[in-house]
Amino acid sequence: xxxxxxxxxxxxxxxxxxxxxxxxxxxxxxxxxxxxxxxxxxxxxxxxxxxxxxxxxxxxxxxxxxxxxxxxxxxxxxxxxxxxxxxxxxxxxxxxxxxxxxxxxxxxxxxxxxxxxxxxxxxxx
Numbered sequence: 001x002x003x004x005x006x007x008x009x010x011x012x013x014x015x016x017x018x019x020x021x022x023x024x025x026x027x028x029x030x031x032x033x034x035x036x037x038x039x040x041x042x043x044x045x046x047x048x049x050x051x052x053x054x055x056x057x058x059x060x061x062x063x064x065x066x067x068x069x070x071x072x073x074x075x076x077x078x079x080x081x082x083x084x085x086x087x088x089x090x091x092x093x094x095x096x097x098x099x100x101x102x103x104x105x106x107x108x109x110x111x112x113x114x115x116x117x118x119x120x121x122x123x124x125x
Contacts, residue, residue, distance in 0.1 A: 003074070003118050007062035010077065010111060014055035021048025033098030054080070066122060074122075078115035084108040 020028040025044035029036050036044060057073060064070040085108035091097045092105065 007058045011058040014051040018051030032101045081112035
């Protein structure tokens with residue numbers, strides 16, 4: 001897979017989940033067995049806003065040439081997704097999310113490993 005393809009995948013994930021978090025957080029989280037109060041809905045919408053920001057970063061960086069800036073973006077995305085994986089697994093194991101959330105964990109893990117691969121295997125020339 002090319003980095004450009006991975007960036008597009010990440011952008012599409014952020015578009016889909018980001019919009020859902022912004023506009024229908026109660027519904028989205030209910031799919032995964034979580035209930036939200038007003039504070040939870042606020043946090044979900046804040047998370048949706050951050051995903052929309054990440055969408056623009058990944059979309060506009062998809063054609064970036066190798067540089068320190070591109071490496072910083074790749075590293076940041078890898079760390080972001082690795083932390084998301086760990087948090088999601090903890091939430092599932094704690095019973096806060098239902099087994100369907102393993103799909104979210106798997107998506108986070110795939111993205112963390114893929115961005116990590118590009119960070120390690122594409123050093124700055």
